Amino acid sequence: MNPSDRLPSVGALSPELNGWGFFLCTYKDVRQGRSGDLFITLSLQDKTGWVKGRILNDVARLRDEFDHGDFVKVEGRTDLFNGRIQLVVDRIRRINPDQDKAHGFREEDCVLCAVRPVEDMWSELQELIQHVRDPHVRELLQRMTTQHAAKLRVWPAALTVHHAYRGGFLEHVLSVARSALMLGAAYGANQDLLTAGALLHDIGKLEELEYDRSTSYSREGNLVGHVTLGTIMVRTATASIPDFPDILRTQIEHLIVSHHGHKEFGAPVEPMTIEAMILSAADDLDAKINQVRQALADETEGEFTAYHSRLGRVLWRG
Amino acid sequence: MNPSDRLPSVGALSPELNGWGFFLCTYKDVRQGRSGDLFITLSLQDKTGWVKGRILNDVARLRDEFDHGDFVKVEGRTDLFNGRIQLVVDRIRRINPDQDKAHGFREEDCVLCAVRPVEDMWSELQELIQHVRDPHVRELLQRMTTQHAAKLRVWPAALTVHHAYRGGFLEHVLSVARSALMLGAAYGANQDLLTAGALLHDIGKLEELEYDRSTSYSREGNLVGHVTLGTIMVRTATASIPDFPDILRTQIEHLIVSHHGHKEFGAPVEPMTIEAMILSAADDLDAKINQVRQALADETEGEFTAYHSRLGRVLWRG
Amino acid sequence: MNPSDRLPSVGALSPELNGWGFFLCTYKDVRQGRSGDLFITLSLQDKTGWVKGRILNDVARLRDEFDHGDFVKVEGRTDLFNGRIQLVVDRIRRINPDQDKAHGFREEDCVLCAVRPVEDMWSELQELIQHVRDPHVRELLQRMTTQHAAKLRVWPAALTVHHAYRGGFLEHVLSVARSALMLGAAYGANQDLLTAGALLHDIGKLEELEYDRSTSYSREGNLVGHVTLGTIMVRTATASIPDFPDILRTQIEHLIVSHHGHKEFGAPVEPMTIEAMILSAADDLDAKINQVRQALADETEGEFTAYHSRLGRVLWRG
């Protein structure tokens, strides 16, 4: 491959490629090597994944050419480092939108995101709300999704653990809703409550996390936590809907406060209804399966993954 | 109500009824009261539930009229004791089949059992097996269900915790299968494996428990446990099927050994595949929901149940 | 002592007394003894404590003379049962206010309550609020204590564990405030925040518990829990105060959500500030010391108490 060729997308990189590409730089650290020389460690992202980069030459000049949070054009070569691909960067600079769009740069191609298009997910969300039969619950869901539409379309579901990418929030919430409604049908549970619980259980994360290409905790997120923030958001929204029944509000709040399933996982109250048990099981399973897929995607070789410290076991590729 | 009237079934008893009925006696204990008088505590069961009984008069004679495990004809009156119905027994004797059948006695009416008819459940089981596409898995399920058909039709799912009644095993297994297959479809998991895992995960209980109207642990059940016994049963069955692939056997055995989900719940190995995670979640949820329903059925009053010591919380009637 | 004498208050009862008294009946259960006879178990309370009662004679008539929740006039004799005083009741009837007031009946004498007069405690509360220097925090505390003044004056701090008596809420909250402010002074913490945290940390209990002489959980109390309910109450109150600073609101909410100290004790978020650590330590210590005092008061003999199952140890009288 020629250095003037465009590199494939991150998910398709292999060792010993030469070329250039457009990325979002999500991490940049200038360090001094043991020999005294400076070098730069960075993370580069496109919509299919992220790759570690390293700048070893011409550091003094290149360090001022870009920053953490910039879209960048990069030239370099891939090699293997501890069994993972890395990109040794020869040239790097900030995007020049006018010029680079002509060569195919698009912001949305450079941000790690859910596989499924956001419009598809949004339609499914609307459809779920249409199927709610209780008018108060439906009204609540319509208001909250309309009010937070902008965030809902882009938010990740978590900082690092699972669905940690653009659109991950919606992807997770819809997946939980599908599972919960199927299980609810099997056990004769209240489907309206399950829809509300699935769509709102993590709603506090819209305030817990700050997301602008990359993700961090907000002050309120750290100090109050998404479980309580979400309950407050629901309380506020129901207060603005005329005659929203108290018992219904309490049921929905119970689904939110109990969705972590156990006190030691941060649920101040544990599930006391069949709906709360279903929601908590669906949420836990969806987060775990997303972690399994992530782990299998991160390591492309071997029948078993390395030890997964969060899940406390190795995983099998099957 | 007149003492010569037939009592309603156990699930429909109310206080202050007088009458007679046919039951299975599942517990009998002769005690001496503080005053020195003897009295008898007993449990009486029909297919809809069980009720505590008490014999206070004529004990010396009645104590020899029946034993634990007998079908009995009982005459007495209901009252409330600590908020639960009990039956104060005036007369009790063993069933005389010839005579009592004429008055409507049928063994199957006196054994606590699943709501759904066993033939329905058996048909669903067969249908699930027919839908398995892998011929080895299908063959395995056909052999094992045929071989254990007699037990499968009557077994309870557990000694006391959940589905502890005739047909409870099949009821639980089918419910887990339905949930697991729905979740499996949503997550693109291997449906054949999930069917096998759902139908076989508790198969060791056919050897762990001894059941002949009432239930107890077998020696092997206590000392080896149903998780390991079930794995051995699968190993033996696969060994008798020509060319059963090793990898398939290992996958099914993994589903069995890991189905309790966590080491501290008795899983020697934790789920390492998406299928094992789904099965374990479906099994846990089904057992919990059955306990909730049981608890709500046992206490007919109050918005919340008493503290449920196994689940560690009170439950809400909704 | 003559049956026509008035019994001393509960805290001063000794065995083998005969007499009459005014009480609140907080528990009543009609049971059938082994001999078939009915008897009644009850709890009787005055402002100094509670005593178990038992009605063995004339049950059929007396059972309709009073109910759980009634103020009653009782005649009987004390004896020892398992090392504790009990009252064997010969006569019991509902209070007839007009007639009984003449003989000294006063409702407030029959309700178990904090030792300290409520007006004293209320003054201390007001004084604490006066000392708050930040005008927003002071305003918040004034509004919330004014709004909930009626409940604040009578509420217990918990259902059974600690300060489970009339005025116990205020007693506990003031005690926590005193400790927290002393510790806060020692560690240079923000005293305004500590005052707010101490006074508001359990405020959700005003909605979690229902209290009208005796205590129970409300529906919201069970399903949402006082930690979250309290945070919502603060959020609502701050929203009605013009320009209440966001950061201040978050700090106070953090004190509430984290006050149980650890996730396994039901804190969805753990203390992240010196103020939150001080508040959580002061709250825990006050609850423990109240339990020790209760246990030592309940058993009047012996150098060590019996094993205290909640604290997991025996306690020493010193």
Add this chain to the structure above:
Amino acid sequence: MNPSDRLPSVGALSPELNGWGFFLCTYKDVRQGRSGDLFITLSLQDKTGWVKGRILNDVARLRDEFDHGDFVKVEGRTDLFNGRIQLVVDRIRRINPDQDKAHGFREEDCVLCAVRPVEDMWSELQELIQHVRDPHVRELLQRMTTQHAAKLRVWPAALTVHHAYRGGFLEHVLSVARSALMLGAAYGANQDLLTAGALLHDIGKLEELEYDRSTSYSREGNLVGHVTLGTIMVRTATASIPDFPDILRTQIEHLIVSHHGHKEFGAPVEPMTIEAMILSAADDLDAKINQVRQALADETEGEFTAYHSRLGRVLWRG
């Protein structure tokens, strides 16, 4: 800044300074880089903190110029490494006391120590003892503090966790005493016992730790532990005081053996008295707050600290 300038104290270092200073070297490790060249990693301390150092040039000669435990004169420049200041050392040599004192070297300036002067702390200690009313307890405290005066004036409170600096022991013990006495006054506890418990609870650390500028565990410290060692020291001291009451000795020993609060934290016995509960709460709180302050001091930027693995959470700067 000129290389001939004196560097500010460690707590005041910023990047890109050039200069010289006096320090205690508490760690020194000679390593071989990947290129085969040697380099040295070291820790340098003065009374305000510690800083990591690195020697990259002239290693073969400089390695013999000093050792771990030496007071040294250092010349170099500061830079940032992973967000923390480090000192790149150009010249280093052992202190020459006669010559260097002339330029301002004082041993006590080079040892990390408590902010408060030791004489102040010693006076407070004496005053606390004067306030003890029980003559036996006062005698015990006088003897033990006199006997161990030399160590008490310099000892750290722990190896690494909290108050890990010269004078930290006294600082911690006095802080616990202040808190415990305030809480004791509020709860009417025995103040003499609390003074004794606060001053003696960690006394075994005088034997557990070895401290001579830097800290390590003694053999007895590892194998017997400070809880038991401290109890033995008290037993020995009380044995030498005529007529020291047994019950008093037992009470003080109980405060020591139970001060970790829970078995899993190494308390062979859990607090059974109000005094023991107060002491354990005061000790735990003081250690936690010291860790918070340390963590906030170590990271000078950011609203929240990095994840604190011992406390299991991030901390907020406020």
Add this chain to the structure above:
Amino acid sequence: MNPSDRLPSVGALSPELNGWGFFLCTYKDVRQGRSGDLFITLSLQDKTGWVKGRILNDVARLRDEFDHGDFVKVEGRTDLFNGRIQLVVDRIRRINPDQDKAHGFREEDCVLCAVRPVEDMWSELQELIQHVRDPHVRELLQRMTTQHAAKLRVWPAALTVHHAYRGGFLEHVLSVARSALMLGAAYGANQDLLTAGALLHDIGKLEELEYDRSTSYSREGNLVGHVTLGTIMVRTATASIPDFPDILRTQIEHLIVSHHGHKEFGAPVEPMTIEAMILSAADDLDAKINQVRQALADETEGEFTAYHSRLGRVLWRG
């Protein structure tokens, strides 16, 4: 059997026997039945075991005929109560030594004790000490066993859990010594240390427990605990032996403080040497096996015992 016959010893009782016997009464409680009548519950012990007793008639007179802690002569009949033998007592009185000795009463026959004669155990103890090669360790063991000889010959090993009978301490200590020395030989451990550790690990129980026929905790036992008390006893004893090496004392103290194996079981320090690991394993195993034997002896029927709540499982008779 005739009421004038002597009953067999407790271990050999069967239902429906009539007769008399000599016992130690270890528990006596006078209660009022629901009918208002008094009855007495008591425990009766001889050297082979204990049996529950009940006095239903003539209570007013018999209650003054004996007390807890008395040797008594009893007349009555055995029956089954909840599957265990009990003795319904018709007559009971304190022993009249002169008269009753003539009929075979001997105190030592009425106290539950180890199967093996104390003199045998004492000889084995002496022999173990003779085999110690290190003169300081041997001297220590000789002094301590001589000093505490009286208690060592009679003490139980625990209040209720294991070896809870006269001579149980010695029985346990010798059993641990035998196991530890065998294991020590296999692993090349220091046998002198193991002998000392085995003989002294529980020595603090001589002060922790008070034993005079029946057992209770002493004040020091509750407040300081046998682990620390034992270490103090060793410290005191070694201090009186000239030139006892410090390192040896530390090693023996380590064996004592760490013998519970884990912090959560009350070991302030965990085993850090092969000797400490062996001792802790031998101690734990001996206590467990004694509990198994006790449980199997308490229930004479059934292949499996009832659920053993301390061990958390059922046990198999084999």
Add this chain to the structure above:
Amino acid sequence: MNPSDRLPSVGALSPELNGWGFFLCTYKDVRQGRSGDLFITLSLQDKTGWVKGRILNDVARLRDEFDHGDFVKVEGRTDLFNGRIQLVVDRIRRINPDQDKAHGFREEDCVLCAVRPVEDMWSELQELIQHVRDPHVRELLQRMTTQHAAKLRVWPAALTVHHAYRGGFLEHVLSVARSALMLGAAYGANQDLLTAGALLHDIGKLEELEYDRSTSYSREGNLVGHVTLGTIMVRTATASIPDFPDILRTQIEHLIVSHHGHKEFGAPVEPMTIEAMILSAADDLDAKINQVRQALADETEGEFTAYHSRLGRVLWRG
């Protein structure tokens, strides 16, 4: 020492040696240094231990001269790195058997193995089996050891934790047998069962691990686990022995399924018999002591080891 000298065995290496040796290479990783140069990290093993190696020069050529799993001839010099010996390799190549045998190369000298010769261990194993009195148990042990003789002679006992070297399985199993039989004799346990349990408790590891000089988990090992695999192996073997009593098979299977002692350590069933308790204690102790010895051997200096993260403490050299 001269580069033409043969290096001592690994266990006897010291810093600053020059020379050559024969080894097994068990790990090889080619990396790029910060300067861009390649270097190689490797592990070299002989029968006495393993040493880390590093190739810094001539990497491009040497990287193709050998691979992970090869026996190699190495030339280089030792130095210290982080307190451990490493070998800086100048020359390395695969073994040329014909030529190198002449200079003393033997495969068995290059594989880390148990200290004791395998033939000795095999004889002890046979002798243990000869002492079994029950003919069925003896037959079972003979069959299983004969069938798996090849693996039994070479297998390690674990991947990394304990006895992780050639012959480690047999070493561990014999050591457990010796301890269990001694303890069994002391407690009157069934020695035949203990022999069977000791020899077979880890038999599933022959299928769990794959071992060909170096060790890894097999697919079945990960997914089914050695506890269940071992039980299946016993079930299969007993099925082929005529008239093998069911109860005996269940007892042996119980020893295998329960040998980890507690559910949280992966035992699906906990020990219910004295034999199972003895076996589990002997197994745990042997694994722990082997870890202690390993830790002491790995660090040759210092009275205490570094913190041992698996055991959760430091260890004392004694």
